[in-house]
Amino acid sequence: MSKPQIVCLQNTLKIFRFYAMFPEKDKELNPGKYHYVKFAILACFSSVVLIGSFLHLIKSVNANNYLSLDTDLIYTLSLGITFAFSIGFLYKTEALVEFFLFLSDFEEFGKPLDFDRDNTFYDRLSIYHYIYLETLVSGIVIISTYLNMNKCQKLNLEYGLDEICGLFSYTWMPFEIDYFPMRQIFLVVQLFGAHHFYMIAGMCAWFVFETVQHFRIRIRHVNFLFQEAIKEEDPQRCREKFNHAARYHASLLGLEDKMNGAFGTFMFTHMVITAPIIGVGVFAIVSGGSVSSFLVCLGWFGGLAMACFGGQWLQDECFAVGTDLYEADWLHCPEDIKKDIMIVIQRSWTPMYLRASSFGIMNYRMFLGVLKASYSYITLLTQT
Template sequence: MMESTVTRLKRMYLWPTASVTSRKPAFFLITFSCFLLYGSVMHLIVNDISMEEVHVIETTAGQFGVLYYLTLFTIYRKGILEIYADLSNFTKFGKPYNFDKRNKQLNQWSRWFSVVLYFFVISVFAWPGIFTQSCEDLNVALNKTEVCGVVSPVWLPFRFDYKPMKQFVYFWQSFCCLYSNGGAGTISFAMSETIEHLILRVEDLKILFPKIVAERSPEVRRKMLAKWVDYHLWLLSIGKLMNDTYRYSFSVIVLCAGTLFGCIGYTVMKNASTNFNSSFIFFGWMESVFVICVCGQRLMDAFHSVGTTVYNSEWCDTDVDFQKGVILITIRAQKPVRIYAGPFSYVSHLLILTVFQTSYSYINLLNASS
């Protein structure tokens, strides 16, 4: 299960392997990737923050978001490993209907997601390194002395405007972008993939219920219903574990996405012809946010539809005890499983709209301040 995604996470030491089970390598690489965030923050502190520095705020917000995401994932990694183990275990309730086909499809989607993600991630640090003319023109226009040919303007306690120091800084910044953005994007798909596998089991649950109703023997039907209820409760417990594990990482959508998109929107509106780098950051983030929110919405709809499937079955023709059980199942199914993004919002289609509303407010604020 999730072979493609897990392989990439293992390469980044974000997922335990046969030889490395400790989280120390992951924390080391995350700390090593803080270089770009540190330099951007120091640049904003040392220099006077003006409207021309919005692109540095973009870098700061983006790097803070992905490093925050990676750190919380690593801290709560035990939870996702438990979810993965539960969803990979077919001894108790068997393999869900269409599992192999769906797993193959998700692996294919994972590969395509990775191709698109790394195209944007590589473009983020490759573009400034190749096309330095816009940076040099901006230096002339604003009488600035920023070092061109690096991913983002940074302040460091030493000079780096000469070879080979500039190349050293550029490659370190590039590693920061590649590991932090690539790792966060891959993790977001891994979480979304576990949600899709849970949805697959909910669909399997819905397929099983009409077979229970069709059983003629009341005794056999009661046993089948008891096992079905155990299956339902087990899936609900996995949904609760997902919420308890993912809510901290998903809170980055509420904390950073709106601010980041607002800064990107302002930067692109001011000078769309030279700010392709901002567009790459936007599409890289938006890909992950969109996948997470769509999967969260699908999970809510899947659990909610269990009650509809049960109600629409021919349960009226069964015995009274079975009918009482159906009523309780229908009532419980009215409360959907939600995965929260922080304490207030939950991942759904509505969260995408909320992010864009927040970003629009920041664009207006920045326009009013300029």
């Protein structure tokens, strides 16, 4: 018997493997120690920029120096949360592999109509998203380094500070780094770390979005099979096809807990952290602060949009199963089939949800809620 292969999210998984966020091909079920060691080395190396920004934030607050508050806050929040949920993704690898294998298995329920076309479409979109993300992250890294150097020099002259200029972000370390070549080496490490973390954050958002789209493809296929079943004039054939579609439907709905177990923590952090990040980013532009902070805010806004819109579309697709069954011509079906149709319609009233753990559902309402919270943060920062 051939070994099961993951056929969906091909390009996205290649990128994730490059960033040590997913096991190598043919090793998904047994990644081995090398996978975790590689992740740990990259994570520790990349965390230097986070540590420097966090220590500088603490030092500035203790000294009542709030001149670079927006930059310190947005880097500490965005990089810290990315570090945390990248570990969470790694911890959930087994669950991710399990339902990717399910979505790639066509033996029991067959291949969805136009699966190859849709799969190719999302693979292509994944490349476009990667190009967009690489452009955005590179812009953040380059612009931040350039603008931070100029602003740092002006603040040092104007306020008599001793900030280390020429780095990606304002940084304080418990040892001396402001000399050649230590400062240059530290800058390279910072640039690598910021690029690494922000690429992971952006790709994780796309990862969730593309996974949800593949669930939608399967639910659409279930809907098609239900429609085909009730078109059958022969009662026995109708029963066989309907039972097949019902098992398919139940199998997909049974994956909701696994999906939210894998993505729930990431969605929760998106719900909680994106509001202050957007608030700080917009405040930075309004108050004449860091442009790079605003670019980080745009990245997180895009990630939130993908999660919330994807969750809403998944929910709508599940509702459509019941709606289309209700509107179909099933009056000719046997009485027992009619009863089962009513059960499926009733079950579709409780669709699959993309959840932020147990704290909410990622949909249009959540999107608007986070934007309202962001406005509250902007108002708070403006008044202080």
